[in-house]
Amino acid sequence: MSVMKPVRTRFAPSPTGYLHVGGIRTALFAWLLAKQAEGKFVLRFEDTDQKREVQGARQHLMNSLRALGLDYDEGPDIGGPFAPYTQSERLDTYKKWAQKIVDSGRAYADPYTPAQVQAFREKAQAAKQPFLYRNHRPDNPPSWDGSQPLRFKSDPKNYQWHDEVMGDLNTGPEVIDDFVLIKSDGFPTYNFAHIVDDNEMEISHIIRGQEFVASVPNYLNLYEALEIEPPTMATVPHIMGAEGNKKLSKRDGAKDVLDYIRDGFLPEALVNFIASLGWNDGTEQEVFSRQELISKFSLSRVGRSGAHFDERRLLWMNGSYIRELALDDLYNQVANYWPDESQAYDDAYKKQVLGLVQERLKFFAELSELTIFFFKDLPIKPELISGHKQLKKLPQDELKSLLEQSKTALEASDFSAQDLTERLNQLLEATSQKPAILFSLIRIATTQAAASPSLADSLAVIGKERSLARLNDQLANL
RNA sequence: GGCCUCAUCGUCUAACGGCUAGGACACCAGGUUUUCAUCCUGGCAAUCGGAGUUCGAUUCUCCGUGAGGUCACCA
Numbered sequence: 001m002s003v004m005k006p007v008r009t010r011f012a013p014s015p016t017g018y019l020h021v022g023g024i025r026t027a028l029f030a031w032l033l034a035k036q037a038e039g040k041f042v043l044r045f046e047d048t049d050q051k052r053e054v055q056g057a058r059q060h061l062m063n064s065l066r067a068l069g070l071d072y073d074e075g076p077d078i079g080g081p082f083a084p085y086t087q088s089e090r091l092d093t094y095k096k097w098a099q100k101i102v103d104s105g106r107a108y109a110d111p112y113t114p115a116q117v118q119a120f121r122e123k124a125q126a127a128k129q130p131f132l133y134r135n136h137r138p139d140n141p142p143s144w145d146g147s148q149p150l151r152f153k154s155d156p157k158n159y160q161w162h163d164e165v166m167g168d169l170n171t172g173p174e175v176i177d178d179f180v181l182i183k184s185d186g187f188p189t190y191n192f193a194h195i196v197d198d199n200e201m202e203i204s205h206i207i208r209g210q211e212f213v214a215s216v217p218n219y220l221n222l223y224e225a226l227e228i229e230p231p232t233m234a235t236v237p238h239i240m241g242a243e244g245n246k247k248l249s250k251r252d253g254a255k256d257v258l259d260y261i262r263d264g265f266l267p268e269a270l271v272n273f274i275a276s277l278g279w280n281d282g283t284e285q286e287v288f289s290r291q292e293l294i295s296k297f298s299l300s301r302v303g304r305s306g307a308h309f310d311e312r313r314l315l316w317m318n319g320s321y322i323r324e325l326a327l328d329d330l331y332n333q334v335a336n337y338w339p340d341e342s343q344a345y346d347d348a349y350k351k352q353v354l355g356l357v358q359e360r361l362k363f364f365a366e367l368s369e370l371t372i373f374f375f376k377d378l379p380i381k382p383e384l385i386s387g388h389k390q391l392k393k394l395p396q397d398e399l400k401s402l403l404e405q406s407k408t409a410l411e412a413s414d415f416s417a418q419d420l421t422e423r424l425n426q427l428l429e430a431t432s433q434k435p436a437i438l439f440s441l442i443r444i445a446t447t448q449a450a451a452s453p454s455l456a457d458s459l460a461v462i463g464k465e466r467s468l469a470r471l472n473d474q475l476a477n478l
Numbered sequence: 479g480g481c482c483u484c485a486u487c488g489u490c491u492a493a494c495g496g497c498u499a500g501g502a503c504a505c506c507a508g509g510u511u512u513u514c515a516u517c518c519u520g521g522c523a524a525u526c527g528g529a530g531u532u533c534g535a536u537u538c539u540c541c542g543u544g545a546g547g548u549c550a551c552c553a
Contacts (some may be wrong), residue, residue, distance in 0.1 A: 014553055049552055114551070121550085128479035130549045149551050166483070175481055175549080183551040190553045214482060214548035237484075238546075245545055273490095276502095280491060284501045303484095303491080306546070310489045313503045323516075360515040388513095425511070435512030443513060451514030 007039030008204045011065070011072070012194060014046045015057035019064040020254035021309055022239040022247065025274050029236065030207045031070045032275070032297040042201060043075035045086040046194065048187040060258065067261045068271055069290065074201075082201040087193050094188040097196045097226065098181060101152070102144055106225040107181055109144035110151045112136070134178040150182040152192075152222055159217045164205075164234035164299035171217045179218055195219060199228045207234045207299075211247075234299045237306040239277055248309050264337055264364020269318040277307045287320065319362040327355055337367040341375040349374075352461050356453035374461060377470065378448035380477045385444060390437050399441065400478050405431055406442050407471045415464040420456040445474035 009030035013023070034041040043065065047053055062077060074080025084090060101107040110117075117133070124131040134154060144150050156173035163169055181192040188196070198206060213235045223230045241252030248254045260270055272288050281288075281296045288296065322330065331351055342350060353374045354367075361367060372378065385391045391399070409427045413419050428438060439455050446467050452458045459467050 012553090016553080046553065052552065110551080117551085124549085125479090130480045132549085151551095169482075171482070177549085180551050185551075187551090189551070194553090210483070210547055211553085212548090217482095235483090240546085242489080247546080276490065278490090282492070284492075286490090286502050305484050307491090308489060310503070313490060316503055319516090357515090359517090362515095421511075428512080439512050449514090453515080455512075 005202075005204050007034055007037035008042060008202055009034045009039065009207065010042040010044055010198070010201065010203050011070075012044045012046050012197075013061055014049065014052065014190075015061060016052045016054050017057055017250065018060055018256040018258065020248065020250065020256060021260075021270075021274055021277075022249075022254060024064065024068065024070075024257050025239060025277065026207050026209060026236060027065060027070055028068070028271060028274055029234070029279075029297070029299070029302070030205070031072075032294055033205055033207070033299070034073075035294045036297060039204070040073040041070070042080070042082075042203070043072040043085060044197060044201070045076050045088075046190060047086060047088045048183075048190060048193055050088075050185075050187070060256075064257050067258060068267045070271075087188070087197065090193075090197065091186065091188075093200060094182065094193055094196055098150055098188075098192075101181070101225060102150070104225065106153045106155075107144070107150050108138070108141040108153055110149040110180070111138050111142055130174070132174075132177050134176075137178055146182075146186060147184060149180045149184050151178045152181050152218075152225070154178050154218070154221050155225070157221075159220050161216065161220060161230075161233070163213070163216075164232060165237075165302045166213065166235050166304055169213070169216070175214065175217050176221050177218065191215065191218065192222070195222055195226065195228065198231055199226075203231050205232045205234060207236060210235050210237050234302070236278065236302055237304060240306050240308045242308055242310055245306070247306075254309070262365075264334070264367070265314070265318050266321045266333075269314070269321040272321075273314045273317050277309065278303045287317070315362045319360075322361050322363075323359055325358075327351065327358065330354060330358060334364050334367055337364040339368040339372045339375055341372070345375060349461070356457055356461065360453070373447040373449050373452070374458075377466070377473075380474060381444075381448050382477075384448065384450060385441075388440060388444070390434075391440060391444075394437070396478060400475065402431060402433065402438060402441055403445060403471060403475050403478070406438070406445075407468065407475070410459070410464070410468060410471070413464070415460055415467070417456050417460040420459050424456060442471075446470045 011027040011030050013019070019027075031041045033039075043062070045058060058076070062075070065072060072078070074082065074085060076085045079085075098107065120133070120136050121131045133151070134156070137153070142148070154176045156176035158170065158172055160168060160170035179191050180189050182188050216233065220230060238247040240246060241248045241254065243252065246252070257270065261267065268290060271290060271293065275288065275293050275297070276286070279297065279302045282301060325333070331354055334354065338350065353371050357367070357370045361370065385399070406427060409423050413423045424439070428435060431438060443449070443452055443455055446459060446462060
C-alpha cells in the first residue's frame with residue numbers, strides 16, 4: 001500500500017459574508033483532523049466570483065476562526081509554502097492547468113451564447129429532464145482564445161468511491177457533464193480551481209457540505225483527465241434551522257459566530273457544541289475539552305443525517321462551562337460586560353458580585369441585567385408586587401407592616417451574611433410568614449428585581465446603609 | 479421529473495442482529511435553610527409505514543412514505 005501522506009486539511013470559504021454555526025462546522029472538523037494527526041490546517045479564499053464578494057468578509061472570516069481557536073497554519077494573511085492562498089492571485093496556475101487539459105484534448109471552447117445555453121436548459125426542464133450540456137456538445141468547437149468559457153470534455157461512466165462519512169457511494173454516467181472550467185471573464189470556476197489548488201497545496205482530506213456530493217462524480221472525472229490522485233473525501237450533512245428542515249442559513253436568523261463570541265459565549269463551549277452536532281464518541285459523555293475533541297474525533301463517527309440547531313442546548317452548555325471557570329479567570333473575561341454604573345466600584349466588590357451570579361450566568365452579556373441592582377438604585381417597580389402570585393393577594397397595610405418589621409430587624413444586623421441569615425430566619429418566625437412571601441417582599445424592595453442570588457448574600461454585598469434606604473423608599477411608595 | 483442521500487423521544491444523540499431501546503437539552507413534579515438559578519431525585523417522551531430474511535430486526539433486504547441535496551459562466 002501507499003505510504004501515509006501527511007494530513008493537510010483546508011477550509012476554503014468564499015468571502016461572501018460572515019460565518020454561522022453551520023459554516024464553521026466543516027472548518028472545525030477539518031481543524032480537528034489536522035490537529036489530531038499533527039498535520040496542517042490551511043485557509044484558502046475562493047474568490048473567483050468577484051460579483052459576490054462582500055467588503056470586509058475576508059477579515060471577518062479570519063477573525064471568526066481565530067476567535068474560536070481554530071488557528072490555521074497557512075493562509076492568505078500569514079502565507080506558507082504554497083502561497084498565495086487566495087484564488088484570484090493564482091490565475092497563472094489555473095491558466096497552466098487549463099492549457100494542459102486543452103492540449104490533452106479534454107477541454108474545448110463553448111461556442112454558445114449564455115442565452116442559447118439557457119434555452120437548452122429550459123427545454124430540458126420543460127421536458128422534466130435533467131439538463132446535460134454535453135447533449136449539445138459542438139462537433140467542431142472553435143479554438144479557445146480565452147473569451148469563451150472553457151468546458152471540460154467529460155467521459156461519462158460509472159463511479160464508485162468511498163466517502164469517510166457517507167460510506168460507499170456510486171453513480172451512473174447520467175450525472176457526468178461538460179461543466180465550465182474557466183469562465184469567459186478569465187476566472188476559473190470553483191469546480192476547476194479547488195481541484196487544482198487542493199492538488200498544488202497537497203491537501204489530503206476534503207471536508208465539505210452535502211451540497212457538493214452530487215458533483216463528486218464530475219470531479220472524479222476531472223481528476224482522471226488531469227491525472228491527479230483524488231484526496232480523501234468526507235461529506236457532512238447540513239445543520240438545519242430550529243424551525244423546519246432547511247439548511248441553516250442567515251435567513252433563519254443563523255447568527256454570526258462572532259456575535260456569539262461578542263455575547264459572551266466561550267469558544268470552548270461553542271466548539272464543543274458544534275462538534276456534538278452530528279458527532280459523538282459513542283459514550284454518554286456530553287462535555288468534551290478541546291484536547292479531548294482532538295484526540296477522540298473521527299470522521300467515521302460523524303452522523304449522516306442533518307441536525308437541527310437548538311440554541312437552548314448551547315445556552316446550557318455555555319452555562320456549564322462558565323460555572324467551571326475559576327472566579328478570577330471569569331472576572332478577567334467579563335471585564336467588558338458590567339453595567340456602566342459599575343465603574344465607580346472596585347475589583348473586590350465586583351468580584352463579590354460576580355461570585356454570587358456565576359452559577360446563573362448563561363452568557364456574559366447577561367451580566368449587566370443580572371447585577372445592575374448591586375450598583376444602582378432602581379426606581380420602584382409596582383408590577384413586581386402586583387404581578388407576584390402571592391404578594392398581590394396581601395392587603396397594603398400588611399405589606400407595610402411586614403416591611404416595617406423587616407426594617408427593624410435589619411437595622412439591628414451587622415450585615416454579615418451569617419448574621420443576616422439568622423435575623424431573616426428569626427423574622428420568619430416572628431411574623432409567622434412563609435419565606436416565599438416575606439423574602440420575596442424584601443428582595444423586591446432591595447433589588448427591584450424578580451430574581452436575585454441568595455437574599456442574605458445579596459444584602460450583605462449591597463450593604464446596610466443602602467439596603468435600608470431602599471426599604472424606606474419602597475415603604476414610601478406602597 | 480432524473481440522480482444522490484437521509485429517517486430513534488419536541489431537540490442533540492447511544493445501542494457486535496440479542497436485557498425493559500440508554501444518556502443529554504427542554505419541559506413537569508418533589509427536595510436542597512427560603513425567590514430565580516445551581517445541585518439532587520423522580521416523571522413525561524422515540525425506533526415513519528408495509529412486506530421479507532432470522533429463534534430474534536432500531537440494526538440486514540425490498541417496496542412505499544416523508545425530508546434534504548443536486549441538475550449555474552455560485553460556491
